Amino acid sequence: MxxxxxxxxxxAGAERDLSDLARQxxxxxxxxSSSTERIAAARRLRQMANEIVDLVVLAEALAGTPWEEITTALNxxxxxxxxxxxxxDVADWQALTDGDMTAIDADAExxxxxxxxxxxxxxxxxxxxVADLMNRL
Incomplete structure (x- = not known):
């Protein structure tokens, strides 16, 4: 991997979590619930969406997508x-060992x-x- x-x-895991939270x-x-609780719940959805953007950018950077293209996509x-x-983050993820990455199989399933x-x-x-993605190796 x-x-x-x-x-x-x-x-994909973050997108699943966002979907579940949005459905809830x-x-x-x-x-x-109070207005404070409703606003806090909506803010959490926004925070999760921002985390997804960061993970997608990270994946694109790791795939070698030029920063100019990423920058344009981010507006x-x-x-x-x-x-x-x-x-x-890119450096941290590039430094992951095979052992760090093999634990993801259960998450993929x-x-x-x-x-x-x-x-x-x-x-x-x-x-x-997800299995299809992993089979791209």
Whole structure:
């Protein structure tokens, strides 16, 4: 496994968690929670979405996507600044050992199982998107 694939799997896990939390928020629409609780829940969704963006950027950087392209996709102006913001994380992920990365297999299986349970007809057709990603090696 490569750090890029590991980052893509981490992003998929974060996307699953965001989906679950968003579904719970919909279910709590009629709850008697306070305005403070509702705002805090919405802020948590936003924080999770920002974490997903960071993981996707990390995966793209690890895949060798040029910083100019990443910067444009982020609607930012300075590739040097964007690269600097992610440099530490990219270096950390590039330094992962094979042992660090093999523990992800169980997470991949759980993500595929989650996707199979929640997949709807309009979703991408892959039945095992994470296993398919891991098989790209």
């Amino acid at each position: 490569t750090p890029e694939i590991l980052a893509r799997i981490a992003a 928020a919909v279910g709590a629409t009629t709850s008697s 930012r102006r300075d590739p040097g600044t964007v690269e600097g913001e992610y440099a530490g 759980a993500l595929d199982s989650w996707y199979a349970r929640h997949r709807e007809d309009h979703d991408p057709d892959s039945r095992t998107p």
